[in-house]
Amino acid sequence: MTRFYGIIAMIALVLSVGGVVFCLVVKSSTVRYGFVNTEKLLTSFVGAQRVEGELRKEQDKWDSARRTMADSLSAFESRMELVYDSASLETKKRLKSEQVHRIEELGRFTKAEENGLIKMRSKLMEPVYKQINSALAEFSRERGLDVVFASSNGSIVYGEGSRADITDDFVSFLNKRYH
Structure with a gap:
């Protein structure tokens, strides 16, 4: 009996x-993961908020200048309407040419604004992303x-609020x- 025991x-x-x-092998081979909602991160991180504030200020400057150009174009077109019907063919061509030039100039300005803001952003x-990446590694x-x-x-279909969501x-x- 002792032998049996x-x-x-x-x-x-x-x-x-x-x-x-077995438990140690399973635990050591288990991959621990999490996810970060980057939109929420970028709207909540003070560094990114500062950048957005600077970008808004710059955009306001550009928008003010663009409105001035648009108002000038509108005023020109109003003046042009008054004389266009009774103007000579050469004057009509000159007026149309100036109108096209102003429209193109406004378009170039708008494009420059878009490109300038993209480059500025x-x-x-860049330093904000470096801070985020460094902190995320730590x-x-x-x-x-x-x-x-x-x-x-929505590139993560499910998980917000779960233990895997480390955003907050x-x-x-x-x-x-x-x-």
Whole structure:
């Protein structure tokens, strides 16, 4: 009988050790992941908010200048309407040519505004992205995360509010680090 209990004890010990080894292997091969909602991150991070404020100021300047040009075009067209019907063919051509020139100038200005704001956003956001990436690497190491996905406009189909959603915690970490 003692021999029987000895065999059972040995089997129990082997199974226990096997179970512990199995748990350790499973735990070590498990990938820990999270995701960050980049839209929420960029609207919540003080560094990105500062950049957006600067961009709004710059856009307001451009918009004011564009409105001035548009008003000038509108005033020109109003004056042109008054004399166009009774004007000579050469005057009509000159007026139309100037109108086209003003319209094209407004179009070039609008395009320059768009390109200027895009370049400015890119330049101003570069250090913000570096801060985010640096902080996210540190945050991930501290949390033991192996992979962090970024989501924007619904590229993560499900998960918001789950344990995998680290957005709020990371925004808090980021703002404390760079504020």
